[in-house]
Amino acid sequence: MQYQFNAIEKKWQQYWEEHKTFAAEDGSIKPKFYALTMFPYPSGAGLHVGHPLGYIACDIYARYKRLQGFNVLQPMGYDSFGLPAEQYAIQTGQHPAITTKTNISGGTDKDGNVIPGYRKQLDIIGFSYDWDREVWTSNPDYYKWTQWIFKQLYNSWYNKDSDKAERIETLTDIFATEGNANINAASSDVETFSASDWNGWSEDQKQLMLLNYRIAYLSDTWVNWCPALGTVLANDEVKDGVSERGGHPVEQKLMRQWSMRITAYAERLLQGLETIDWTDSIKDIQRNWIGKSQGASVFFDVDGHDNQIEVFTTRPDTIFGVSFMVLAPEHELVDQITTADQKEAIEAYKKAASLKSERDRQSDIKNVTGAFTGACAIHPFTGDKVQIWIGDYVLASYGTGAVMAVPCGDQRDWDFATHFGIEIKNIFKDIDVSEAAYAEKDAVIANSDFLNDMPAKKAIKAAIYEIEQRGFGKGKTQYRLRDAVFSRQRYWGEPFPIYYKGDVPYVMDDSTLPVTLPEIDKYLPTEDGEPPLARAKKEDWNVTCPGDRMEYNTMPGWAGSSWYFLRYMDPKNDGEFVAKEKVDYWKNVDLYIGGAEHATGHLLYSRFWTKFLYDLGYIPFEEPFQKMINQGMIQGNSALVYRDQTSGKYVSKGKRDSSGNYSSIHVDINMLEGDRLDTEQFKNWREDYKNAEFILEDDGSYICGREIDKMSKSKYNVQTPDDLVEKYGADTLRCYEMFLGPLEQHKPWDTQGITGVHGFLKKLWRLFHDNGISEEAPAKEELKSLHKTIKKVQEDLDRYAFNTPVSTFMICVNELTALKCNKKVILNDLLIILSPYAPHIAEELWATLGHTESISSAVFPKYNEEYLTESNHKYPISFNGKMRFTLELPANMSPADIEQVVLADEQTAKYLEGKTPKKVIVVPKKIVNVVV
């Protein structure tokens, strides 16, 4: 009987769907397990073999947990708002909702190309998803709740005393009774006001004040404006001064934007990393992004002015080493304090600095540049005058945009001082700073008044204490993390539940949600540069706007993905974003699999929203994803042909010579069998190649060159899962993707090895069909083979090693084949442990054993150590650590006896060369080592 994988796979996929085999049960008495992969953006290009890698691993783990008796939740959905659908809409006029639906459900695009659809592509791989929980972020009944969460963020403030978000009413109550003087909140810069001030204000005035406290707030902020895309970008959407998508230039622009006060959560986002099981690299990237530094904020008076310069320093202990100050060229005080005779030099420098691109300013480290303002600051302790300079090594965007320069303790300050001939004060005991600065914190402070003879750590505390006592400043913790801009000038995103009365924003009532996207004539900005939604008239909206106009911006891509894992628990709830009892049962995601590229985007924002929802008491946990694995990228394996530039002939790889001048051309990998090119297909591929002439290998074949590239259409190296499922079956594809190597590693795609995995499944099939099934009791050897497989597979999966179980299964099937094993008890358990990897063939063979229930309801077998213990052990006998021969000895033989037997063995004499062994090491059941 043939292994007809196509028929089998179709049959069982249908069975699972009809029987709802993988439905998760809310509030079961079983322990829960929540397995999740990052949901995809459904692009028109469809899935290639790299996409399912993480899905397959997650599915294997979910099926494994189910066999272990867990109530498993493994859902799937789509992050379906996004730029490509909108770009396509701009080009074709087609509503993005339509193209999005086609990309998911299948159909044809505008040019008549058939799009299989994500759903179908996923279905043929045989995932155990509970499809009844599917969510699309672009569906109104989903984004209704994204809007609702936005409203919660809008209606909350961050109380630093209780260290959590609280309802805005608790804040307005305090304002009404005592003003804001005693409020310790995460806020924008605000003036102090009294209760009577507040109570006397108009509604609009109160609203504008509250924006300084709301966690979702509107403010004029410098944003990364991308003219080509017509939108703002978040910091993590900008790479090297250009947009991450499309590589368009990005400039700084002041705009009125919605922002998220994520900075309020900086410390908790940092601390939370200690409680979750993620890779060090992702945690480090997040720590870096949050960028905590501790030190002091210190104020320096400007000589002859009323102004003060605020600096942030991590080394307040070196304050007596300050010999000058440096402001960023963009610092607001520069123009005010510059003296007349320095004006020209400063203006010239400012201009030069502004002309330099951000990149140049960063890369040009060797050239020390700067200019003297002519003004001086007063050292708060010594009263000495210190010169104030500007220099582009000080960044306006970090800290206060000003530094107190301590040349003896900071190399950049040292370089600056040396270059401009400024005094370098040495405040370190017994340390030479004539050649370079000394930045280590192990020095003892000298020449520093009350800090003398203190080691740095103690001196930092003493300095902060004294600075605070004398009122020059205070201890401060600084974060690099910025509030996240939350507006996009786009159509295809969540509309804000916001309307305006004049310039004052108000939230829509809950009863009106969702505010859906109105139809518009074009998906482009208006002539006045307003976002596309400004094209909609008031009456085009599905809600009655109570004010002058609705909000024209939409939410960014990360809005919907920041909380989707919660919606899967209760996807159809129309009264709440998730029912309390459901989230109390399912809690956070136990295993999350996805790409590492979301380190500072999605993975940071969902942690932020989770903590916020926790603060308001909606969910019982602070971290969304307890354990995370980042799957590696599967790279494309491109095929190249070599064209001789002079003769125009296509030369096979092995026939090239060093004198030739060849251009390499990417060719479609589907025209290859192994590395051999189908030359006829090549000729028919393009008009240009119709008359191609070849120089072939001696055996008459044309061999292509290979190159590892990113998998992409332009390199003709895209391998779709569909083709492979058609040719080898989903079970083969699943096993092969795992067999390729460790999940986390990047690896090139290579179909060469897939036949080996396919052969293994065929061999398994034959095990059940060649000799019939026997009810006989199994032999010892058969039990041993099975149980060592159970043990190894379980141990591997428990440490998330997905590649090694495949080899383990192969070994087991090879052994059972050699033993001609057809015992039902053995094959039965083998199928169960194999079923997470190859579920279709497992179900089919399971049925041939007489079972009527799905194998997914079976119980993962327990291995029995008894079957694994052996009476004899084959000892490797080594001499000076080098293995020479093996000796089979009883497992329970004492080390002393083993030593005797080994020394008496005739083979030993050869390696002793007549000498007496110095020492014999015997490790029971491991090894014998004779030291000569």
Place this chain on the structure above:
RNA sequence: GCGGAUGUGGUGGAAUUGGUAGACACGCCAGAUUUAGGAUCUGGUGCCGCGAGGCGUGGGGGUUCGACUCCCUUCAUCCGCACCA
């Protein structure tokens, strides 16, 4: 510059706590079977050497009876951050 990851046959990789390096698979070689095969089966395959033997986990050093594994140092590749005060 700082931080993180990776480095093992012709190839993908295995070796979980230091104990026979190269499991399993691809490829290759030889053979069997078949009308045929991109089917199936058997045997071989780290490198050097006719052999005895020697050498081998990016390089160098160390600890140890014994090191892919631990320590020091160095190189290469990839990723993140970067005048961060």
